[in-house]
Amino acid sequence: MPDQLADVRLEEPCPSNLPPIFPAEGMPKRHKRILFVTSEFTDFVKAGGLGDVSAALPRALLAEHDIRVLLPGYPQVLQSAVACKVVGHLPGMAALPACDIGELRLADGLVVYALICPELYDRHGTPYGDDQGQEWPDNHIRFARLSLAAADIAAGRSELSWCPDLLHVNDWPAALAPAYMAWREQATPSVLTIHNLGYQGSCPLGCCAELGLPDTAGLPESMEFYGKLSFLKAGISHASHITTVSETYAREITGEKFGCGMHGVLTQRRRRGQLSGITHGIDGSWTPNLDPHLVERFDATHLAGKRRNAEHVERQFGLLPGRGPLFAVVSRLVHQKGIDLTLAIADEMIAAGGRLVVIGRGEPELEQAMKRLAENYPGRVGVHIGFDETEARRIFAASDFLLMPSRYEPCGLSQMYAQRFGSLPIARHTGGLADTIVDGVTGLLFRDETPESYFDAISRALNIYRYPDLLDAMRRKAMKSPLRWEDAARPYTSLYQRLLQQAPARAFR
Structure with a gap:
């Protein structure tokens, strides 16, 4: 174990002057402290x-827990309208610089901690790369710094007056936190949620020293993965429990096809009862009779x-009114999302009377292919390369069917947004799509990753469209089907309680 980690092995991971986590008999129980660590x-x-x-x-969990969010101090965070107050400081380690912790208190009471480290986070672009899409x-x-910060806060090294009982880390950018805690023998339990196994956060084995990792990090049972270090594998190997974002996806990733090379270790965790699927919900803003983005609001009864929203979208995208259905793509334009499958069946779909509206951006060759499709079918296909929240919501409200032929989809949110707005998703039977769409009731599913199987589902949609009463009945069913986050969050509360009960007692309790 390197000196940097050995120095911080603690018998009392949190300050001893904090209230006891398990109160004495007769005392009122307090909410558990949860630190939710994310890059977005x-x-x-x-x-x-x-x-x-x-x-x-985190907002859905506020009623049951004292939950706070930790994320990098990007310019969009520190320059927002929410005041940021410096409340803590973290030392550096190896090549990870020291940083301050800023606190932002949002209007609904949620507390956000931002890592203030301009040399790592004060950059224009996305959380992961520049404006041209090149990764930093x-x-x-950058993300080892985020992970170490979470572990340090759990160890009481942050100067904060608050210390978590449990860490909930998300995807590879935060996945090194459970490993840092394990190497320092911290007792704080941790949950890793895998939102997409395809993104694994890899770097060369030679990075061990600059990340302050012990020699054991480079072993296959830790974070070595095909000759590199994988942040995601570190979390899979060391977190107390792993969740992913639907039950079907939790099963799929234990197989070779969807396991991205990690199916072996994931199968071991599942056999030990340490891998589970919890399907997402959607928040209350996705309510068509209240949404201020829409041209005209509506509900399942009216x-x-x-x-009215369809008329607006037709004007905005230069579509001619038609008797056939309006199909929509609201998606990243990438191979995973099956955009090439939509391009493959577009001619037949349009010949059968369908129209298509597309909003999104992604892989340049798919963006160009969509532009060419719009040029080939003026008035029948409209494409906007980019993303606008208001237009996306109006497209969900306007469309009859949403196209989601994803090759894999851990959970997916767009199909639930579409359902809430009365647009029936047409999707592959995979991951969260299989868990949130009832075929022939709240949408349409197809099995095979082929244009033929996909177009069979399109043909079913075209037939349903010919029967307005059936279409409206399916719309009403779909609008009632997605879970609210308040309901979807309950399994997390049960999981937190179980892990906290299993966690070894700490010396300060």
Whole structure:
């Protein structure tokens, strides 16, 4: 074990002057302290669905827990309208610089801690790369710093007057935190949520020294992965429990096809009862009779507002009114999302009377292919390369069917957004899509990763569209089907309670 880690092995991981975690008999029980660690938070910065979950799940848990969010101090965080007060400091280690901790108290009571380290986080672009989509070459330093900060806060080294009972870390950018804690023999239990196993946070084995890792980090049973270090494998190997974002995906990742090379270790964790799937919910802003983004609001009883939103989308995207259905793609334009499958069946879909509206950005070749499709079908296909929240919501409200032919989809949120707004998702039977869509009731599912199987589902949709009563009945079922976060969060509370009960007692308790 390196000297840096040996120096901070603690018998009392949190300050002894904090209130006891398990109060004496007869004393009122207090909420458990949970530190939720993430690289995205939609209030400030978002690259994908992780940002939405990181903003919604902690809020849903506020009633049951003293939950706080830790994320990097990006410019979007520190320059937001929410005041940021420096409340703590963390020492550096190896190549990880010292940093301050800023506290932001949001209007709804949620507390956010931001790591203030300009040399790592004061950059324009996404959380992971520049404006041209190139990843930052020091991402291993940037997110090891985030992970070490979480471990240090759990160890009481942050100067904060608050210390978590449990860490909940998300995806590879925070996944090194459970490993840092294990190497320092900290007793704080941890949950790792895998939102997408395909992103693993790899760096060369030679980075051990600059990240302050022990020699054992380079072993296969720790974080070595095909000759590199994997942040995600470190979390899988060392977290107390692993969750992923749907029960089907939790099963899929223990197999070779979806396991991304990690199916062996994930199978071991599942056999020990340490891997489970918890399906996402959606927040209350996705309510069509209240949403201020929509041109006209509506509900499951009065669906006329969908027509007004459709008229707006037709004008915005230069579509001609038609008798056939309006299909939509609201997605990153990447291979995983099956965009090439949609391109493959587009000619037949349009020939059968369908129209298509697309919003999103992603891989340049798929962006260009979508632009060419719009050029080939003026008035029938409209494409916007980019993303706008208001337009996306209006497209969900306007469309009859949402296309999600994903090759894999850990959970997916878009299908639930579409359902809430009365747009029936057409999706592959995989991951969270299989768990949130009832085929023929709240959407349509197809099995095979082929244009033929996909177009069979499109043909079913075209047939359903010919029967307005059936279409409206399915819309009403779909609008009632997605879970609210308040319901989806309950399994997390049960998991936290179980892990805290199993955690070894600490000396200060």
